[in-house]
Amino acid sequence: MVKRILGTLGTLMLATAIGCGGGMYEAKADAPPPMSPGAYASAAPMDESTLGGLAAGIRGPMMDGAIASNGPAPAPTSTAPAPQGSEAFQQHGPMLVYTATIHLAVFQVAEASKQVEVMSREAGGFLARRDDQSIVIRVPVARFEETMKRLEKLGDVLHRNVVAEDVTEQYMDAEVRLKNARAVRDRLQQLLEKASKVEDSLAIEKELTRIGNDIETLEGKLKYLRDRAQYSTITVNFQAKQTDNVNASSVRMPIDWLNNLGLGRLLSL
Amino acid sequence: MKKLLLVLTSALALAALSGCRPFAPATPPGFVDLSDSYSSDEYRSTTADGMVLGVRAFKNKPKGELPFWTKVVENRMRDTSGYALLETKDVKDRSGNIGKQLRFGHDESAVPHLYYVTIFVNDDHVYVLEAGGTKDLVTKHEPQIAWSIENFLQK
Numbered sequence: 205m206v207k208r209i210l211g212t213l214g215t216l217m218l219a220t221a222i223g224c225g226g227g228m229y230e231a232k233a234d235a236p237p238p239m240s241p242g243a244y245a246s247a248a249p250m251d252e253s254t255l256g257g258l259a260a261g262i263r264g265p266m267m268d269g270a271i272a273s274n275g276p277a278p279a280p281t282s283t284a285p286a287p288q289g290s291e292a293f294q295q296h297g298p299m300l301v302y303t304a305t306i307h308l309a310v311f312q313v314a315e316a317s318k319q320v321e322v323m324s325r326e327a328g329g330f331l332a333r334r335d336d337q338s339i340v341i342r343v344p345v346a347r348f349e350e351t352m353k354r355l356e357k358l359g360d361v362l363h364r365n366v367v368a369e370d371v372t373e374q375y376m377d378a379e380v381r382l383k384n385a386r387a388v389r390d391r392l393q394q395l396l397e398k399a400s401k402v403e404d405s406l407a408i409e410k411e412l413t414r415i416g417n418d419i420e421t422l423e424g425k426l427k428y429l430r431d432r433a434q435y436s437t438i439t440v441n442f443q444a445k446q447t448d449n450v451n452a453s454s455v456r457m458p459i460d461w462l463n464n465l466g467l468g469r470l471l472s473l
Numbered sequence: 474m475k476k477l478l479l480v481l482t483s484a485l486a487l488a489a490l491s492g493c494r495p496f497a498p499a500t501p502p503g504f505v506d507l508s509d510s511y512s513s514d515e516y517r518s519t520t521a522d523g524m525v526l527g528v529r530a531f532k533n534k535p536k537g538e539l540p541f542w543t544k545v546v547e548n549r550m551r552d553t554s555g556y557a558l559l560e561t562k563d564v565k566d567r568s569g570n571i572g573k574q575l576r577f578g579h580d581e582s583a584v585p586h587l588y589y590v591t592i593f594v595n596d597d598h599v600y601v602l603e604a605g606g607t608k609d610l611v612t613k614h615e616p617q618i619a620w621s622i623e624n625f626l627q628k
Contacts, residue, residue, distance in 0.1 A: 459545070462546070462549045465550060466556070466588065470603050471605060473510075473519060473525065
């Protein structure tokens with residue numbers, strides 16, 4: 205009996221391992237479409253604009269300097285049923301994570317930083333991090349292009365970098381593995397119900413625990429990838445515009461020996 | 474005859490040396506005078522463990538009074554060099570001239586240091602007496618620092 209159960213487990217594990225490859229994707233035609241807006245909506249609460257942004261975010265590549273022409277488009281208005289399986293990718297294109305960095309020369313850094321934060325909120329995003337010289341915001345992917353254009357008006361753009369990372373394969377792989385892991389879990393649960401010996405039950409429960417951990421890890425990875433695809437990350441680095449070096453609080457006296465005061469000189473014997 | 478010549482030469486050398494310096498420093502017990510290694514208008518002495526005293530004289534040009542030079546040094550150390558002014562004290566030298574001592578604190582490589590700058594001013598010179606080292610050392614040598622100031626002589 206134990207041998208039979210272990211043999212079945214082995215077969216299931218093998219199926220899970222094979223499932224890691226893209227080849228298994230076609231076999232799960234009854235699975236929810238991984239890239240359809242509905243799939244994201246069920247996994248994480250979001251409003252319509254966010255859903256639209258996501259749909260836009262998986263449309264196509266956007267490279268540096270091509271934001272205006274190839275940036276994320278508005279949400280699709282079609283109510284047609286979502287395509288199944290790999291058709292979703294064929295129709296929508298890759299799942300992209302947008303990350304941008306802008307170096308801006310501005311007159312008043314603090315004021316500009318506040319404006320960036322306001323822009324992120326107006327775009328439905330949020331502040332991720334801020335210090336004296338930089339700010340990191342996250343905005344729905346549908347508002348990425350618009351936010352970039354608004355940011356560029358805050359000052360002189362010294363440098364801009366936009367990266368579109370294609371995480372489609374990672375996402376698909378994790379999703380297929382998750383589906384297979386769930387199937388293994390279900391099968392193990394069925395076996396557990398039928399197990400008549402204590403040692404069989406223990407062996408199956410041990411395997412159930414392991415597969416449960418795998419499922420949690422894969423769910424976390426999918427959530428993380430969805431979050432990255434839904435919200436673009438924009439880092440704005442500020443540089444104060446060059447002005448005359450006026451410091452009203454300290455007058456520089458034209459007396460040379462004042463420059464030679466301090467512990468550094470005194471203790472250099 | 475040779476002895477007399479040696480004594481005369483030594484006396485002349487000493488006179489020449491002290492004559493160049495517009496001040497006469499006072500080296501406290503436990504400190505060694507390092508003046509030989511410095512120019513004639515600068516004095517340095519140190520203990521074996523690294524507590525250092527220094528005296529320098531500068532021409533009082535542009536001509537200013539004690540409050541002016543005190544404020545200039547204070548601003549310089551606080552605004553530009555990042556030292557914290559801990560205390561200001563009135564001091565006197567051996568002739569009874571009044572000076573001002575500024576006591577600064579400063580962290581060097583996360584180690585607290587103290588730096589005392591004492592200023593005396595006359596028509597011709599601004600005298601800057603410095604004392605510095607780690608906080609422990611300076612605190613330990615407070616009496617010697619005070620003694621070196623009380624026995625300092627302007628020329």
